[in-house]
Amino acid sequence: MMSNLFSNFDPSTIFFSLNWISSYLGILIIPMIYWLIPNRLMILNSKLCMTLHKEFKILTKKNSSTLIFISLFYFIFFNNLLGLFPYIFTSSSHLIFSLALALPIWLTFMIFGWINNNQMMFAHLVPQGTPPILMPFMVCIETISNIIRPGTLAVRLSANMIAGHLLLTLLGNTGPMLKFMVLILIFTQILLFILEMAVAMIQSYVFAILSTLYSSEVN
Template sequence: MTNLFSTFDPTTSMFNMPLNWSSLILGVLFIPMPFWLIPTRISMIWIKSMYYLHKELKTLLNSKTSSLMFTSLFMMILMNNFLGLMPYIFTSTSHLITSLTLALPLWLSFMIFGWINNTQHMFTHLVPLGTPGPLMPFMVCIETISNIIRPGTLAIRLTANMIAGHLLLTLLGNTGNSMSTTLMPMLMMLQLALLTLEGAVSIIQSYVFTVLSTLYSSEVNYEK
């Protein structure tokens, strides 16, 4: 198991500098300069997808909140998820420290803003509508715990999905040496199918992370 999980160890270094974590900003190097200047087909597809995401997030947010931070968060997670599918590139989103670095400051800023500016609204959120009187203390405890574990569930969901797909690809790839030549095409087709599935998971998980962060923000930004 140590050898299996060693693909997720950030051990590559040069001059005592960890090179694995440079994959967080590595995606910017793959974008050519004309992408920002000339409206090519790729840039138009990217801009249209960001526009549709912006429209969907604006339905969850109120009119005073901008969706720029959440669309940027989606772009960052999506780029890192896809970079992790390439050979010899460290998957930074498969580590809990990266996803917690994204989820915890967001949740903490929402909580601080909500409890300072909308204290009464935050208190009413602890007791769902129609809760019987004897159950109110228990509901307050349950809602408080579910609110506290939100950044953890966001981070673990992203990390676990990234680890699971990469482990499955690694396990199947390691069986290729001991497999017969007749079964090799089947293994290659299965690996391609898993790679396609992992690409879809990369998009879905970045979208889920962004939408849930937006929902947490919309609960706090209450318009009176």
């Protein structure tokens, strides 16, 4: 029995060590036959990878660096999708998980940019066409917006996962009270579950594409 509505987000509700292992359960979902015999799942995965590669290549202008963001997309997508299943801990709904992804990526871009291309980094602090009198203010604004980027990436991912799970939990807890509207509630839950599956993919794509955009600024 959960003590409150947020207990399903508590890592220590069942077993602390086993809950965080759910981040790697996506590897177990892929059957062994996927790697041996070409099938529809492999074809769909290949098309998705090529589509992401083409989009990321336009932003990064490098073919080799797209593999990092494609892997990031798949890792977040599997975690978001697995969190929709009952009794599986949603690691992507925690800031410690999303910050552990966003902060190292942002720090790597910043260190690489300021060491190898500091003139371009200074140029990004002042947008083109800014009046000279507003330049000090624009530098402050751009610096603050650059510093909070990992926080916005992490909060965006975690907040969307928490919101959808809370809505599903709230509707599920009202089932015993709605004796004559159970079918309507089940239909609403199914529609919301489909929406959450779309949100799981959209949020992983947004996280990956924003990371790609941040990397394109240091080149």
